[in-house]
Amino acid sequence: MPFIDVSLGTGRTPQQIRDLIHELTEAAHRAVGAPKANIRVVIREVEPAHWAAGDVTIAERNSAAAATTEHSEQEK
Numbered sequence: 001m002p003f004i005d006v007s008l009g010t011g012r013t014p015q016q017i018r019d020l021i022h023e024l025t026e027a028a029h030r031a032v033g034a035p036k037a038n039i040r041v042v043i044r045e046v047e048p049a050h051w052a053a054g055d056v057t058i059a060e061r062n063s064a065a066a067a068t069t070e071h072s073e074q075e076k
């Protein structure tokens, strides 16, 4: 019984989450031939402030990227 557990940052639409579940189910079915009814998918949405890499949260990384983009736009 394939069990697919995905964590991703919040902010996706319900349709994007639904599409992700569908695509993951299809991919597992194609790749390993498991019956679709046996393929479990769990999507966990994590607040960007609650997820970090190298002591930098996703929220901080996103803010820094936005500031860089804003700065670049102002220089044009």
Ligand SMILES: O=C(O)/C=C/C=C(\O)C(=O)O
Pocket: 007, 008, 009, 010, 051, 052, 053, 058
């Ligand atoms: O870099 C990470 O560890 C996680 C990144 C998560 C995203 O980019 C996302 O949910 O879009």
